[in-house]
Amino acid sequence: MKISGRNKLQGTVKAIEVDGLIAKVNVDVGGQTLTSVITRDAVEDLALRQGDQIQALIKATSVMIMK
Amino acid sequence: MKISGRNKLQGTVKAIEVDGLIAKVNVDVGGQTLTSVITRDAVEDLALRQGDQIQALIKATSVMIMK
Amino acid sequence: MKISGRNKLQGTVKAIEVDGLIAKVNVDVGGQTLTSVITRDAVEDLALRQGDQIQALIKATSVMIMK
Amino acid sequence: MKISGRNKLQGTVKAIEVDGLIAKVNVDVGGQTLTSVITRDAVEDLALRQGDQIQALIKATSVMIMK
Amino acid sequence: MKISGRNKLQGTVKAIEVDGLIAKVNVDVGGQTLTSVITRDAVEDLALRQGDQIQALIKATSVMIMK
Amino acid sequence: MKISGRNKLQGTVKAIEVDGLIAKVNVDVGGQTLTSVITRDAVEDLALRQGDQIQALIKATSVMIMK
Helix, strand or coil: CCECCCEEEEEEEEEEEEECCEEEEEEEECCEEEEEEEEHHHHHHCCCCCCCEEEEEECHHHCEEEC | CCECCCEEEEEEEEEEEEECCEEEEEEEECCEEEEEEEEHHHHHHCCCCCCCEEEEEECHHHCEEEC | CCECCCEEEEEEEEEEEEECCEEEEEEEECCEEEEEEEEHHHHHHHCCCCCCEEEEEECHHHCEEEC | CCECCCEEEEEEEEEEEEECCEEEEEEEECCEEEEEEEEHHHHHHCCCCCCCEEEEEECHHHCEEEC | CCECCCEEEEEEEEEEEEECCEEEEEEEECCEEEEEEEEHHHHHHCCCCCCCEEEEEECHHHCEEEC | CCECCCEEEEEEEEEEEEECCEEEEEEEECCEEEEEEEEHHHHHHCCCCCCCEEEEEECHHHCEEEC
């Protein structure tokens, strides 16, 4: 299956914090940290664990540039 | 100045394509490619050029996880 | 592969319009029309065609409610 | 009043879960489930209840395609 | 009709530029300029014109803070 | 440093509410209220306080128009 979302960054889950309906997931992407806020349901559905090899999916229209 | 947006990934601009009101910017982030869709105005305002060292800014709520 | 994005609506591609860097895709979801704006690159990468059975992927934080 | 957001999917509220500042709303859209994450304030402002006929509003740039 | 999206800023359309599938709309909000990128279809559906009194609708999760 | 995000609205922080991983920030923008949902981490990183002069940063593709 292919996804129109252009950005699939390979990374490793460093930390997961869950509170109420929401979870914060920190991902190591080539030495840089990426933070994702997803639902608790998603964390459970993916059985997401520290150390997991994952892809961070980001739609191109959600990416800004700073210079 | 600090920004609430949690993700600022260091990268290098690999390619810029402008068409009409919109531009597509490809960024190398530690060997992985990140694509950003921004306005032509933004490309001109930042004087964005191939080879520029930039930061990709992404709000944490815009990041999904695939596993 | 599982995705944290909570919404995967089954649908059929009704029409694709491409212009410059961008494409507009109309999808029939159980008799209702869903419009997606993605990149031309994504349309080509998925070899997207009218009549294709697809899933529309939408992050839960992108869905508003009107009543 | 008209809204530029292209997607207004008719649905029925199946469940509402509120925790802290945030709420998760499950909507039945023609037999498929759509999940929305909105603020608690919005749930109260709309007096949102299970069984309500609503429209899910989604900007076209927030919709991805999987095939 | 009420909308869960928390932000409805009153403003006046200052300029509309349409190109291909996309339009850029500049709105005056109390002396500050807000730029919106929407579809050409939306501009036509709303019969949007320079000088129109409108509301800019923004989901709270799309707003970042800089300090 | 310049940012591709087109909208930087000057405002004053009126209220901050933090719960779990998330915070809700109300900002006065020329007499209108703008609500932002960001992470608790961001509030702490910016040392955000009631009365702060800030800029609300919003990507143009996240702004809808109602008329």
